[in-house]
Amino acid sequence: MKDLEKLYRDYFETVYKYLFSITGSADLSEELTQETFYQAMKTYDSFRGDAKVSVWLCQIAKHLWYKEYKRSSSHTSDSLEDLSDLIPSESSVEQKVVESDAKLKMYQKLQKLDEKTREVMYLRLTGELSFREIGEILEKNETWARVTFYRGKQKIMREEEKE
Missing domain, CATH: 1.10.10.10 (Winged helix-like DNA-binding domain superfamily/Winged helix DNA-binding domain)
Structure with missing residues (x-):
């Protein structure tokens, strides 16, 4: 369990920034980041180490984003509004x-x-x-x-x- 906690601490920011860069929404990025680590926890034992951990996590995040993107039709206007705060x-x-x-x-x-x-x-x-x-x-x-x-x-x- 400590390995998973360390994984979360070490890579949370990387995954969050990646998701924010493609979603433009702080809330959605945080939600997808949490889901990414949940999915990673479920499959952690099957991770072979062929790629860097950050790449593996970002791949999970990207697939979750695609799934969310297909599900949601109002993503463009939301991302522009959230980015205006930056x-x-x-x-x-x-x-x-x-x-x-x-x-x-x-x-x-x-x-x-x-x-x-x-x-x-x-x-x-x-x-x-x-x-x-x-x-x-x-x-x-x-x-x-x-x-x-x-x-x-x-x-x-x-x-x-x-x-």
Whole structure:
């Protein structure tokens, strides 16, 4: 039991940040993190150690998120509302409006990207994960994560040039 407690202490933050990066919702991320560790506890004895523990846990979390994503149809509006709390407040009302509008436009552009590119972008930008970690989570290599992020960034920049 102490192993499981240590597992929870050591990896809670990693799993939570990963989930927050793809859900954009603090509440949903916390709920899914708890469910991830519950599922991990149930299958801990069958973990072979082929991958890092953090990768294994994030894979469980990703599958739970996909399940939740399919179940819920209102995830997009919720994630935008929850993420709006992350922008530091400015004294100027006009500045808040400009920042909110810019952030909304950025998330709209991210939503237009294909699923894998969008997931890499979210993991890098909101999850603050390294390209190596992103590659491990998505079962790809570091170079793939770098190239996917770069191409996604280029698509967004081209979109901004058109405006």
